[in-house]
Amino acid sequence: MAKIGFIGLGNMGGPMAANLINAGHALTGFDLSADAIDTFRGNGGDSVATATDAVTGMDVVVTMLPAGTHVRQVYLGDDGILAVAKPGTLFIDSSTIDVQTARDVAAAAAEAGMMMIDAPVSGGVGGASAGTLTFMVGGPEGAFARAEEYLNAMGKTIVHAGGAGNGQAAKICNNMILGISMIGVSEAFVLAEKLGLDHQKLYDISSTASGQCWSMTTYCPVPGPVPTSPANRDYEAGFTAAMMLKDLKLAQDAANTSGASTPLGAEAAQIYNLYTGAGNGAVDFSGVINFLRGIS
Ligand code: NAD
Numbered sequence: 001m002a003k004i005g006f007i008g009l010g011n012m013g014g015p016m017a018a019n020l021i022n023a024g025h026a027l028t029g030f031d032l033s034a035d036a037i038d039t040f041r042g043n044g045g046d047s048v049a050t051a052t053d054a055v056t057g058m059d060v061v062v063t064m065l066p067a068g069t070h071v072r073q074v075y076l077g078d079d080g081i082l083a084v085a086k087p088g089t090l091f092i093d094s095s096t097i098d099v100q101t102a103r104d105v106a107a108a109a110a111e112a113g114m115m116m117i118d119a120p121v122s123g124g125v126g127g128a129s130a131g132t133l134t135f136m137v138g139g140p141e142g143a144f145a146r147a148e149e150y151l152n153a154m155g156k157t158i159v160h161a162g163g164a165g166n167g168q169a170a171k172i173c174n175n176m177i178l179g180i181s182m183i184g185v186s187e188a189f190v191l192a193e194k195l196g197l198d199h200q201k202l203y204d205i206s207s208t209a210s211g212q213c214w215s216m217t218t219y220c221p222v223p224g225p226v227p228t229s230p231a232n233r234d235y236e237a238g239f240t241a242a243m244m245l246k247d248l249k250l251a252q253d254a255a256n257t258s259g260a261s262t263p264l265g266a267e268a269a270q271i272y273n274l275y276t277g278a279g280n281g282a283v284d285f286s287g288v289i290n291f292l293r294g295i296s
Helices: 013-022 033-044 068-075 100-112 123-129 141-154 165-195 201-208 241-258 263-280 285-293
Strands: 003-007 027-028 058-061 090-093 115-118 133-138 153-164
Touching: 003 013, 013 027, 013 123, 013 141, 027 033, 027 133, 033 141, 058 068, 058 141, 068 090, 068 100, 090 141, 100 115, 100 165, 100 241, 115 141, 115 165, 123 133, 133 141, 133 165, 141 153, 153 165, 165 201, 165 241, 165 263, 165 285, 201 241, 241 263, 241 285, 263 285
Parallel strands: 003 027, 003 058, 058 090, 090 115, 133 153
Antiparallel strands: 115 133
16 A cells, blocks of 8 residues: 555546545545545545645655646745655656656656656546546656556556656647547538538448548547437537647647647647637537537
């Protein structure tokens, strides 16, 4: 049993922390939200009043925060958590953040004598609750080996993607594919409608032909062909358009700083920017098909 500090007990962090408790670990948590703390305590966690209290004396610390600015603020500086942890503490940051922040914080952790991995996830709130998340991990081999036990308590698929920041790199590359492919599949259905081609017929053909992809066969943006897709529940999220926009922007930032050419990624970011700007941030990202139809 390890003593684990957990900072960021929101929609994802809450159930992830609960799975660590269920695996027999002693959890001490901190969040700015009183509701998040209440839920955590209800699940058997012990809450403290500050982030540094959640780190003092811990073997392992997990953070699940909204964005890179929060991660920098919590980890770095004189009152950051790296300054108070005992040397050798393992830090697991599962927030989805920019690659540069992940690398900067990992370097600061190493300098302070800590072990650290970036370990962003896919699988959403459902995967967090069921303990079936996919973890994409960046960091040294030794830190990855030590973290595996804890990641296995929260997820099903754990992939070591390379050095510091490579977990974040994998996450934004994957989600750039997803954002582009969802728009591509949606455009095909919109064109099919104009041409008098039935949704189910297009699905039956493309799902077994070269147009096959996850956005078609698992998350189909029209109701009917895939009964479990959000299109069948009026695009209730799922994975919100705001989250997709966040990840596409992170991909564009990384493309700009690294000099990668990603014209379709840029266009997808622009489309999701317009879609969320029209009041659809909380809608599932597959609802972008309505935007392409011009009806949202
Ligand atoms: P959330 O907003 O529900 O939770 C974030 C929590 O962090 C909140 O409870 C907030 O109060 C807390 N927080 C913010 N600043 C803090 C601070 N300084 N100290 C302590 N607590 C602080 O967000 P979420 O949906 O749980 O997402 C968390 C991360 O996971 C994000 O980076 C997101 O991109 C990523 N993610 C989310 C999903 C999803 O489906 N929700 C899927 C994959 C990845």
